[in-house]
Amino acid sequence: MMQINSFDEYQKTYKLSVEQPEEFWSGIASTFKWRKKWDKVLSWNFSEPNVKWFEGAKLNITENCLDRHLAENGDKPAIIWESNDPEKDSITLTYKILHEQVCRFANVLKKNQVKKGDRVCIYMPMVPELAVAVLACARIGAVHSVVFGGFSAKSIADRINDASCKLVITADGAYRGAKQIQLKEVIDDALIGCPSVEKVIVLTHTRTPVSMLKGRDLWFEDEIKLVDTDCPAQEMDAEDMLFILYTSGSTGKPKGVVHTVGGYMVYAGYTFSNVFNYQPEEVFFCTADIGWITGHSYIVYGPLSQGATTLMFEGVPTYPTPARLWEVVDKHKVNILYTAPTAIRSLMGFGDEPVDGADLSSLRVLGSVGEPINEEAWHWFDEHVGKKKCPIVDTWWQTETGGLMISPIAFVTPTKPSYATLPLPGVQPVLVDEQGNVIEGNGVSGNLCIKFPWPGMLRTTYGDHQRCKLTYFSTYENLYFTGDGCLRDEDGYYRITGRVDDVINVSGHRIGTAEVENAINMHAGVVESAVVGYPHEVKGQGIYAFVIFPNPHSDADLSRKDILQTVTRVIGAIAKPDKILFVSGLPKTRSGKIMRRILRKIAEGDISNLGDISTLQDPAVVEEIIEKAKQV
Incomplete structure (x- = not known):
């Protein structure tokens, strides 16, 4: 992957990406594995909206995340899993083992009549099998819709029905800190009103007694014994659907954001490699849940597409003690830590002793995601976690953008506390006033929009393209509206000031x-x-x-x-x-x-x-x- 290594190089790359976007993205895309190259890099119009990247290209994203690493890095750790229980051993899946598990589970899906284009709902704990399930769907061209394990039965039913999911993958239960969540029980309640679901595959995790319906419910462990590990990847078009992820909007009904295979892969991989300055053999730890976009892009697809080692953590940062997150960093010699301001503020509340007691010398880069990080938390993160030697990448992006949009690049962009700093190559932000007039210059604030497409952007909202148009492309003509207010300071640095909608x-x-x-x-x-x-x-x-x-x-x-x-x-x-x-x-x-x-x-x-x-x-x-x- 082409990495940016100096601020001068960033400026040149950014200029090229704006002046010749197709040439720029074509160069990035060529570092991935395609079965057939594209006929056209980009066609778009924001008024429909209709955006297509790498038209005519054929690929499978799992060949990029798994198969292409096997020859040289088959024995390299792909996923390291750390349990909620610190007494339990961690589990390491090499690229070879992960590939085998994904192929095996993909065959389980096929055995249960799941085919290309079918929607699969995944409601699981943060265990390796969750990543396996996501990749197995992508392997056979099924569309995954992961639902965060904290949602209620009604929320799940709404999402399953909206996407007409054919199959559900879940577990008996999940651990979150001192709590145990009965996942299968919640799914049973949800499925009372979900006629499209034919089968439910249940992983044993917490050994909680569950009700298993004959003809519908199957045990994960039983099913994988009935299939082999040979599963050729389904050929996909670059614009085929990869996943649906539901996000809250300003109306009561959640909307299913749709991401497609080719553009999303290129964007997640490129932003991961550059923003975090990922180096081979490093351990990357994103503390998000795969139920959110951060987990999709920066636990699964982004790191694996680059042959990285990604750490999955089942627990919470403060359980069983406030030192837990730092113990995990120390134990696995984590090099890059990507977490949320909420977690940082929560850990700050326990004082400096838990963090100062851990060996954090392996850390090289720190990242923040989910909301703007306040100055006090930024300085604490810098001093106590990074020991003032790790750049902090304060990243702004959204479920709809698929990947990082405005962010420092580690070791490249001079940082400023509470600022997302500058747009990444290929990202063209504008600030507009309430009437939609573009606000030029620096030292100004307005509503944040994007004026040109990028490969990771949403293509539609599932089953309701009009809603996509109304929500994101109708407020201001020919612009993608983010819903965020933003300040651009005298240096041209961007600072997100919060939502401007409901x-x-x-x-x-x-x-x-x-x-x-x-x-x-x-x-x-x-x-x-x-x-x-x-x-x-x-x-x-x-x-x-x-x-x-x-x-x-x-x-x-x-x-x-x-x-x-x-x-x-x-x-x-x-x-x-x-x-x-x-x-x-x-x-x-x-x-x-x-x-x-x-x-x-x-x-x-x-x-x-x-x-x-x-x-x-x-x-x-x-x-x-x-x-x-x-x-x-």
Whole structure:
């Protein structure tokens, strides 16, 4: 892979990528294995939107992630797995072993009538078999849809039905810190309303008793004994679908972001190799879950496409002690650590002793993902983890972008705390005002858009192309709208200032306010609710719910718990509000629109600038909410 090694080289490469994008990406793509080269590098228009990269090319992404490394690096560790339980031995899968396991499980899928184009839902713990399942789908051309293990039965059912999944891969249960999650039980509840699912393959992991339905449910361990390891990779077109990943939007229904085989592979591999300055034999540790895009791109596809060693961690950074993450780094001599500001802030809360007690001398590069990292956390990360010798790549990107977009390149880009710095080659950001006028120059801020396609971008939202167009390409003409506000400073460096739509970034995961409101409103006692984000010292943003709950005789604490339970059942614990304030009304315009801007100010404790509230249906409601909020 062509790596950038100096700032001068970055500037030249960036210039080429903007002036001759097709020549630039063609050069990058040629470092991958293709069965047939492309007829055309790029055709696009953003008004449809319709984007195609490497048209006419044939490939299989698993041949790039596995087969091509076998001859020279077959015995090299591909995946190192570290258990939730520190007493348990870690497991290492070499490229040869991983290849065999993927081929074997791909044959299990074929034996169960899964073929190219079929959708497969994966709801599993962070175990090696999860990576195997993902790659096995890609091997035979099935489309995987991984659902994070914290989502509820209803959330899973919505996703399975939206994609018409034919098969589900799950496990009896999962460990997360001191908690055990009953995955199979949740799947059983979800599948009551999922007619498209024909088979469920269940991995034994926690040895929790589970119910197995005759004719539908199969044990993972039994199935792999019935097949061999010979599974030629299915030939795919560059624009064939690789996976669907559901993400929250500003409406209640999650949307299935679609990524395709060729462009996604090229982009994930290129950004991984360059941003982290990955060197052969290094151990790369991304602490994300494969249920999110970060895990797809930087635990599985990006590292494996480059023949890297990727570390998978089942547990949480603070279990069983606050030193656990540092012990894992020390144990496996990790060279590159890629984690979230939420984890960093949480670990900061335990003081310096746990981190200072570990040998972190193997670390060479640090990375941050999911949300902008605040200055205090950046400096702590730099001093205590990197010992002031490791560059920090503060990466901005999204589920929809497929890979890193604006980020320092390790050892190349001069960094600045809390700034994502500069766009990567091939990425053309613009800032626009509310009317869509491009804001030129430096020392300005606006809404962040991208004006030219890049290979890793989403192609559509599954089953609803119109929604893709409306969400991302209709706000501003001929631009991809990210939904983020952004500042460009005097040096031309970019700093993401937060969402400008009705989406909250909680611990680096986007949660739509409408989704949470819908869940709260399902509670029998609730008349109406409004949800906003507010600053949270660990999560970055917390969820603040204003709820009209007219039964004054009920126990307020119990009612809050009931509402939290409802949200957990409908979406999952990840979307539980941090604060619930019971109110008699919500600030609304005369036309009935809830003024979330006012509620956001109240939630932030900033009531000095609420604007003109005299035009509201009932201005007195605002005073009442302010008074109640002061008492929380």
